[in-house]
Amino acid sequence: MKLNDIRDNAGARKGRVRVGRGIGSGVGKTGGRGQKGQKSRSGVSIKGFEGGQMPLHMRLPKRGFNNIFAKDYAEVNLGAIQKLIDAKTLDASALIDHAALKAAGVARGGKDGVRILGKGELTAKLSFKVAGVSAGAKAAIEKAGGSVDVIEVMPAAEKAAAKHRTVQKARAADKEAKKAAAKA
Template sequence: MVKLNELSDNPGAVKARTRVGRGIGSGKGKTGGRGVKGQKSRAGVAIKGFEGGQMPIHRRLPKRGFNNIFAKDFNEINLGKIQEAVDAGRIDASQTITNEALVAAGILSKLRDGVRILGVGELTAKLAFSVAGASKSAADAIEKAGGSLTVLNAKVAEA
């Protein structure tokens, strides 16, 4: 039976922390591993990008590009991965494959702004897809296998 007062860690599992500033004999005395004088020897200092008064490189270089705040972040999934899930029985081939069905099958960990199907891999099952988008090769492979593809929120091209 184990007694609480006899419990201990494995030898060498716990290493004592270095106590800095405790005399010359410790090897970490005087400056305590901080070098010498000045701002950086003090606690709580962060001088990111400071170049000693010279204009920092992030201000010397021109700005470039932009971030599109309206950009959609799609989950991308290959046909081969879907076919593997159908073969393993995680996806019901008779049901329409939607974002929620792919999450329930464990193929996607979380939903983003929708699912986009890509054409890598072989698709043999006849499946109906209802997704945000598909590549041309994926759409061709779905049609070839006898399935159907519905693209959600598709922008209508003006004639």
């Protein structure tokens, strides 16, 4: 036996049915679609249609909502921070902020900053500069001799809107400068 003689067992790989290729194929003429009507044509999307009856997805009640003003914080527990300090991944003498926690790999996401939660024990004296802190976490940090500075973080949507406004102002200023140059 040679490598070029190796084949699959007969019938192991079945080819796809090529519809609409003549009457001898068994699926010729209408190609298995029956005759006439919307479903015999291409580009049909009536999967949820129930003949005019109110469809199931509209009969069921709506549940919950998405709060468009919700803040997206990366939540980090005190226990996780203490583990990082014990493992020498996080410097206890330096200021701990969103960038430091992100570099250490505990603050995932959090477009609006990081929020410290009180789960776990904290023994190290640390100074934090974060967007939010729970009451229990603040008490635990201060008990260990640390300090917390809560900063006001601009929401991502407001940040984008402010950037858009500055770009618009810059474009308007460029336009005015071009008009003044054209007149002169």
